[in-house]
Amino acid sequence: DSGVTQTPKHLITATGQRVTLRCSPRSGDLSVYWYQQSLDQGLQFLIQYYNGEERAKGNILERFSAQQFPDLHSELNLSSLELGDSALYFCASSFGGAGAQETQYFGPGTRLLVL
């Protein structure tokens, strides 16, 4: 158990809909990262928040957005969903915001299926 929690574990929805994925980082961690894992693309970094502020962006679509709240939990919002958005979405956390020594610990993921 990494200490990172994600809800829900599974999500089934229809194209065009909007969903929200939630992540609670490990106690004391200030950074939250979101990753997407699809069959054809592998694990890809989406976005990072550090202490409530966006720190870095990766291959995140404009239809996707995220935020980190004062209690440091984070939400990833996916809108206008398409079939291709079906994937595993992982959240990771680390104590600091950057640096090669900042080990990221991953949550169990949310499996999204868009029908």
Add this chain to the structure above:
Amino acid sequence: DAKTTQPPSMDCAEGRAANLPCNHSTISGNEYVYWYRQIHSQGPQYIIHGLKNNETNEMASLIITEDRKSSTLILPHATLRDTAVYYCIVRVGGSNYKLTFGKGTLLTVNP
């Protein structure tokens, strides 16, 4: 980040040591080698990381060659639960924020 090369798959007998190689010939002086594993669609699990010295923790040992162009992750006594995809990742120091996962090595531990 430096690119890594790993074999796509490996087999290991239960109870034996599993040695997983990784080539990172373009690694720079301030880049760390990280190892994660992913067991069947679970969240990636951190294993170990190092810069230039060999490292050991309760899960594994990391051996980095003197020229730092390759490394080996060693699981000393593999169990069936160690069957997973193992990712070798090189991260630059400083402001690097993301982990760049390749395809990794599927390690299958056989009874």
